[in-house]
Amino acid sequence: MVIALAVPDTISNLKALRSLDLASNAFVEIPSAIASLALKELDMSSNAITSIPDGFKNVTALGLKFTAISDFTPVCKFATLVHLRLDGNKLSSVPDCVSKLTHLKLLTLSKNSLSDLPNMTAMTALKELVLTDNSFSSFPEGVCAIPNLQTLDLSVNKISSIPDSCSEALIATLKLDHNKFKDFPLTLSNWNNLQTLSLASNDIDEITLTEDQTFAVMQDLDVSCNNLKCDGVDETFSNVRIVTCSDYCQKWAEEGGSSSSSWPVWKIAVVVISCFAAVVIVIAVIIAIGRKNAASTSTYEPINGTNR
Numbered sequence: 625m626v627i628a629l630a631v632p633d634t635i636s637n638l639k640a641l642r643s644l645d646l647a648s649n650a651f652v653e654i655p656s657a658i659a660s661l662a663l664k665e666l667d668m669s670s671n672a673i674t675s676i677p678d679g680f681k682n683v684t685a686l687g688l689k690f691t692a693i694s695d696f697t698p699v700c701k702f703a704t705l706v707h708l709r710l711d712g713n714k715l716s717s718v719p720d721c722v723s724k725l726t727h728l729k730l731l732t733l734s735k736n737s738l739s740d741l742p743n744m745t746a747m748t749a750l751k752e753l754v755l756t757d758n759s760f761s762s763f764p765e766g767v768c769a770i771p772n773l774q775t776l777d778l779s780v781n782k783i784s785s786i787p788d789s790c791s792e793a794l795i796a797t798l799k800l801d802h803n804k805f806k807d808f809p810l811t812l813s814n815w816n817n818l819q820t821l822s823l824a825s826n827d828i829d830e831i832t833l834t835e836d837q838t839f840a841v842m843q844d845l846d847v848s849c850n851n852l853k854c855d856g857v858d859e860t861f862s863n864v865r866i867v868t869c870s871d872y873c874q875k876w877a878e879e880g881g882s883s884s885s886s887w888p889v890w891k892i893a894v895v896v897i898s899c900f901a902a903v904v905i906v907i908a909v910i911i912a913i914g915r916k917n918a919a920s921t922s923t924y925e926p927i928n929g930t931n932r
Contacts, residue, residue: 631655646671647687653677669709684727688713700724711735711754718742733758734777741766748772756780756799768793779803779822786811793817801825801846808847813837824868825849831860839864 631646635657643665644658651671658666659679666680667687676688676698684704690712699708700721707730715736723746725731732754739759744750744766752775753767760781767776768790779801791814798812798821805826810833812818819841829851839845845861846868854869861867 631657633657636660689732697721703727706730706749708732723747740764743769745769745771751775753777763787763790765789768795785809791815796820798822810837813839816841818842820844822846823850827851831857833860844868 630651635641635655638661641661642663644661644663645667646655647667647669649671651668651673653673653675654668654677656677659677662682663680664682665685666683667685669687669689669691671691673688673691673693675695676693678698678701680686680702682704683702685707686699686702686705687709688699689709692714693710694714694716696710696715696717697719699705699710700719702708703724703726705725705728708725708728709730709732711732711734713736715733715738718733718738718741720742722742723744726746727749728747729749729751731750731752734754734756735758737759738755739761741764748771750770750773753770753773754775754777755764756777757780760778760783763778763783763786765787767773771794773793773795775797776795777799779799780803782804783800784804784806786809788811791811793815794817795815796817796819798815798818800809801822801824803823803826805823805828808823808828808831812821813833813836818839821842821844824846825848827850828847831847831852833839839861840863842861842864844866845864847857848868848870850869852869857869858867
């Protein structure tokens with residue numbers, strides 16, 4: 625694999641170039657030579673970039689994941705952006721100017737240090753917002769006012785409740801895995817568009833609904849890896865098409881862990897030992913057959929043979 629440190633100035637001659645992928649190199653800045661190009665898509669992820677220059681007025685998709693960017697503000701100049709990925713940076717805040725990105729449909733900000741969001745009601749095109757693995761200790765109320773937001777992912781944070789002020793949210797898919805919920809957020813029963821809800825790997829131990837808390841439009845619910853007795857969950861959500869509740873799971877490792885649902889260690893050990901035993905038996909059978917065939921060969925005498 626070739627690691628690039630620079631691009632030739634002659635790249636500016638590629639006037640018809642619309643998509644450029646320079647991810648996973650050793651750039652410390654976005655090359656000035658590409659600023660004059662009429663790019664629509666630019667990916668500079670996994671480089672050592674710390675700042676974003678002016679230009680790139682036509683870019684609609686910008687990838688800057690896992691760089692060293694700590695200031696979101698320069699991105700606000702990219703008024704034509706539709707897709708923006710800033711995961712794995714050093715962002716501790718999102719500036720008010722983000723509301724200028726009125727064409728933005730997808731914004732991913734996972735693995736940063738965000739704990740709050742500004743007013744984003746002007747972002748009428750935003751459909752999907754990903755905020756996993758940040759520092760949210762409370763549900764960011766501002767997201768409930770984003771008029772056309774369909775998918776919100778706040779997994780791997782420290783959220784424990786959803787405020788009543790979010791009762792009018794129009795979100796269809798909500799992911800809250802690996803948070804700090806002890807009680808099932810009943811406020812969500814008022815979310816009339818909510819079709820998919822994931823609350824896996826929290827600390828919920830009971831779910832009790834009233835007659836008017838029907839979750840009428842919900843199609844998919846995941847409450848795996850909680851402290852629930854899964855036998856009664858299906859009955860509680862009898863109108864939901866897919867209900868997932870697993871008793872066997874591996875909790876999120878607080879430090880350096882990764883999300884996974886798996887068998888307990890003892891069960892894995894049983895499977896490994898069983899497989900090993902099966903292999904030993906097969907080998908033993910093969911050896912026994914081999915010895916039997918060898919014995920048969922050594923005692924064989926031709927029909928017309930003569931013993932001396």
